[in-house]
Amino acid sequence: MASPAVQREVAATTLDFLLIELVAQLAAAHSTASTSQLKLEAIGFSVGQKLAERQTTARTPFADTLDAIKYVCKEFWMDTFLKQVDNLRTNHRGVFVLTDNRVRWLATLSPSARAARDGAHARSEALVFAHFPCGLIRGALAAFGIEASVSAEVSALPACQFTVKVVQPAAGASTVAAAGVAHGRAGAPP
Amino acid sequence: MAAQRPPYQRLGDVAFSKVEKVNAELFTLTYGAVVVQLLKDSEDVEQTSIQLEKMGYNIGVRIIDEFLAKANAGTCTDFKETGEVIAKVAFRMFLGVTVDCRHVVEPNAPADAMPAFHLIIVDNPLVDFVELPEHCSTLAYCNLLCGVVRGALEMVGMRVETKLLKDTLWGDEHTEISVSLKELVHEQYRDDDE
Numbered sequence: 001m002a003s004p005a006v007q008r009e010v011a012a013t014t015l016d017f018l019l020i021e022l023v024a025q026l027a028a029a030h031s032t033a034s035t036s037q038l039k040l041e042a043i044g045f046s047v048g049q050k051l052a053e054r055q056t057t058a059r060t061p062f063a064d065t066l067d068a069i070k071y072v073c074k075e076f077w078m079d080t081f082l083k084q085v086d087n088l089r090t091n092h093r094g095v096f097v098l099t100d101n102r103v104r105w106l107a108t109l110s111p112s113a114r115a116a117r118d119g120a121h122a123r124s125e126a127l128v129f130a131h132f133p134c135g136l137i138r139g140a141l142a143a144f145g146i147e148a149s150v151s152a153e154v155s156a157l158p159a160c161q162f163t164v165k166v167v168q169p170a171a172g173a174s175t176v177a178a179a180g181v182a183h184g185r186a187g188a189p190p
Numbered sequence: 191m192a193a194q195r196p197p198y199q200r201l202g203d204v205a206f207s208k209v210e211k212v213n214a215e216l217f218t219l220t221y222g223a224v225v226v227q228l229l230k231d232s233e234d235v236e237q238t239s240i241q242l243e244k245m246g247y248n249i250g251v252r253i254i255d256e257f258l259a260k261a262n263a264g265t266c267t268d269f270k271e272t273g274e275v276i277a278k279v280a281f282r283m284f285l286g287v288t289v290d291c292r293h294v295v296e297p298n299a300p301a302d303a304m305p306a307f308h309l310i311i312v313d314n315p316l317v318d319f320v321e322l323p324e325h326c327s328t329l330a331y332c333n334l335l336c337g338v339v340r341g342a343l344e345m346v347g348m349r350v351e352t353k354l355l356k357d358t359l360w361g362d363e364h365t366e367i368s369v370s371l372k373e374l375v376h377e378q379y380r381d382d383d384e
Contacts, residue, residue, distance in 0.1 A: 008214035010315060011206070013256055014284045015217045017249045022224055025245055029231060039231075043223040050219050079213045 012082065012104070019105060023129060037131045044135020045142070052076060052140035065169045068144045069096050076140050080133070094166035098137075100159065105129050107158035126154045130162075137162060198263075198274050202282030205261045209283065218318045225331060239330035246337020247344075254342040257283065269371050272348070273307035276339060276369075287313045294368075306370035309339070314358065314365045322359045330354045332365055339369055349373040 022043070026036035055075065062068040073085035077100075087099040106126045130152035138150045147168035153161045224245075228238045257263070263279050266272045270293055277291035290310040296303060316332050330336075336352035343350050349372045356362035 008286065008315060008318075009211040010214045010217045010286050011284045012210040012212045013253075015212055015220065017253050017256075018217070018220060018224070020252070021245050021249050024248070025241075039227055043220070043227055046223045046226070047216065047219045051213075051216055054215060080216055082210065082212065 016105065019129070019132060023132075027128075033128070037128060040128070040131040041135040041138075044132040045139035046135075048076075048136035048139025049143045050139075051079065051136075052143040055079070056143070062144055065094070065146055065166055066090070068141060068146055069098075069164065071144075072137060072140050073098060076136075080136055094169065096164040096166070098162040098164065100162070102158050103130070103133065103160045105132070106154065106160055123154045123157065126157055126160075127152060130154060130160055133160075134162065137164060141166075198278035199282075199288065201261065201263060202279040202288065205279060205283035206286055209260065211286070214286065214315050215318070218315055221316055221334070222320060225329075229326065229329075235326050235329045239328075239333050242330065242333040243337040243340075246334035246339075247341035248337075249334070250338040250341020250343075251345055253284065253338060254345045257342065258346075269305040269348070270307070272343070273309070273369065277309055280342075281309075281311070285315050287311065287315060304371045306368060308355065309367045309369065311335075311365040311367070312363075317358050317365070320359060327360075329359075330357070331359050332357055332367075335365075336367055339367065343369075344375075347375045347377060349375055 023036075023040065026039050027033070030036040030039065052072075056071070062071065069088070069090075073088050077083065077085050081100065081104050083100075083102070083104075085098045086101045087097075089097045089099075106129060134150040134152050138148060141148050141164070146166060148164050148166045150165075151163050153163065155161065225238070225242065228241050229235070232238050232241065257280055261279050261283055263275050266275055273291040273293065277289040281287055281289040290312070292308045292310060294306050294308055311332075314332065316335070320331060322329055322331065333354055336354055340350055340352045351368075351370050351372055353368045354365070355368050356364060356366035358365055
């Protein structure tokens, strides 16, 4: 029915429901929170890697790490979060901070009754869900040969900050190129 | 043209056109990664199939609210119609595909036999890029769908039994799920005796 030119789509809520259930299932199956979060991150990683690989087969390779990060902020983010990253900052030494003012999965999150009474609890619950996008970013970068660690910080829901620390830049990428970007520049123009 | 299509099909098209959509690859890959994780954790194909059905059930319990709120499908008069709504509206709305619904009548079933239908999914987004390795060849990969249907129907007073009969991953030409009604659960209303 759908021609190959038309990208196949499913309702966004379908994925939301799957993720909600996944988080619940992992929490029930593993006694410690850190194990289940690690697994969630691992699932995100494998999805991010495969998705990024599939999307970038037809394009020219990225010139440097910044180029790859920009791709993640724009196209990759568009596909996964239906919007672009709101702000990208870097310290020119391999640390990138991606700020998204409204992360879909965190925005629709309804904290448990216990968490609702206490803002800190709501944030820590949101952090559990944020492990999935962390994995997605790490996976996408890994697909481009960039080894990085990604952590999330939730200060005010539904905004989320992802800190990407590049451990091993892409082969051929130079830190000089990354330094070309002005400090504090917004990485996602419309 | 849309006007000539059967009404439920149109309802499904409208519902799907209204919802926010994501790239199906993201969903397919996520589901794949979930199955792989479950397989790794339980190390047992049978257990994984059961676990997938359970997850589906929990999703179904929640997804029915979304469906009733957004699909505008109205009330079904009988189980046959329920099948049509699931196939043409629900699957279209959530997975973007239309599914065929075939009503099955046992050849020599008693007159009061419980009704059943089969959902035939030709274009299953769940199985894109998937191939079952030799040691997992019996895995009911799409068992999640069975669970979703069971969970969702239970919330609207129908206890059903679902089973994955055929799957493209098993070499069949389509995915087929049987849904048979076991019991109609009527809601009990009690007087407020205060």
